[in-house]
Amino acid sequence: MTDMSPIVVVGAGLAGVTLAGALRRGGCTRPILLVNREDRAPYDRPPLSKDVLTGARSIAETELHPDAFYADHDIRRLDGVSVVAIDAARRTLGLSTGEAVEWGDLVLATGASARDLPPGVVDPAVADRVLRLRDAADVERLRAACVTARSMVIVGAGFIGLEVAASARGLGLAVTVVEPAARPVARGAPPAISEWLCRLHRARGVDFAFGRLVDRVEPGETGTRVVLDDGSDLAADVVVVGIGATPNDTLARAAGLTCDDGIVVDADCRASHPAIWAIGDVARPLNAFFGHHRRLEHWEAARRTAETAAAALCGRPVPYSEVPWVWTDQYDVNLQFVGTFPADATVVTRGDPDGRAWCAFHLVDEGLVGAILVNSGGQRRSVERLIADAARPPLADLADPAVPLKRLIG
């Protein structure tokens, strides 16, 4: 007999929405319920720190699908509703509305939450000027603050911090970025790329305070006074905190699922309960590319884990295997990171790092393991394939912009 029990998806970000669509595309006829914490149509998050913050696009213009999509695909959406409890044994969910819903399979796509500064750092009197950027409500608050603000301090020089810096410069604000590490994107980028990013931002008027922690954010003469751990201070009308995110796995832990910095799932994205799955930022899947579990907190992983779980739910599992790929848009630069960047890698540059478009290939034992593509995203698919194949392309070909990378695929 065909299983017609409902599939309930918790979270309507890219992962949850992609999964629902992929289930229908895969021929799934079971009822699908999408529980959406936010009281608005599901939208794409990457534009929030860029076009939405600068006002070039509205949140409505970043919606993942037109409204008709959900009705056309028989996907029931509950907007403005969160899940308060999971009963894994009875296969039910408790909703914030007080209702309980039954599920045959449960997909957790609860995402991650922006990390806050440690307790006690922010004076409550200026708490409304210390913002973060994670969801649509955050960007609405930040945009409103930027209308009157003339100066911004950004805590954290990761992608979010740097993207907000670029957008804020575009809005005419004076920007200082405070970062505990010695360079931007210290965890994800090789030092040379960090240096390049630094030059890019400094040329656009951004100041950096590296190797510094924020001790206190307190009321200042105009807005806030941000006191650093060396005793120096910065005046800022608005402070943006972009110091990473933590997976929203509280419900999963309470339900007894195995969690370890995210919900641990297998290569089909199935959790430690046979009918519970986890995808997107909250999931730590077994990634065949690495041969171990790794939580990749980015857009492509959300999309791919959703496709993986949907395929398994449709009875046609394809084990998850992803070469990490992440992009960022800052000013007129599109920067993409494909693969991994071990410190001991050999680096081959294609094109002129002072020019508009160039690439940095990273090799270990002659095998391509990573590539940084600056305004060269057209190469992404070829690069990904070369990395997945552990290809050993001739260094001279990698360095020569006249040699299409496609031609190096065996």
Add this chain to the structure above:
Amino acid sequence: MQLPQRKRTDTRMTDDLRHVPLCRCDEVEEGACRQVVLPGRKPLVVFRLDGAFHVLDDTCTHGNAFLSEGDVVDHQVFCPFHSGAFDIRTGEATVAPCVKPLRRYPAVVVDGVVHGDLSER
């Protein structure tokens, strides 16, 4: 005559928008494309697939990227910014994050030159 090796063609607008010369056929390799810049409008892109020419807007409907700098795979072009894709034959968005279709223009070849019908209809 030595052909110019530029990937971009600048061409003059004619009065007849239904019949605008865009580039020579031999300027577009099979399975590839060429950006065409006309005065006063956003760039176009001419694709050549299985010998047929397709004319579309070159600016992605999602990010601010030129599809002519993207990757042509089968009948799709993948945007260089975020790897969303469009069906070159229809303009339809096929891979997220692209959702909105790309505008397509009817194309004809006359005397070895690709012409596009850019009239508003």
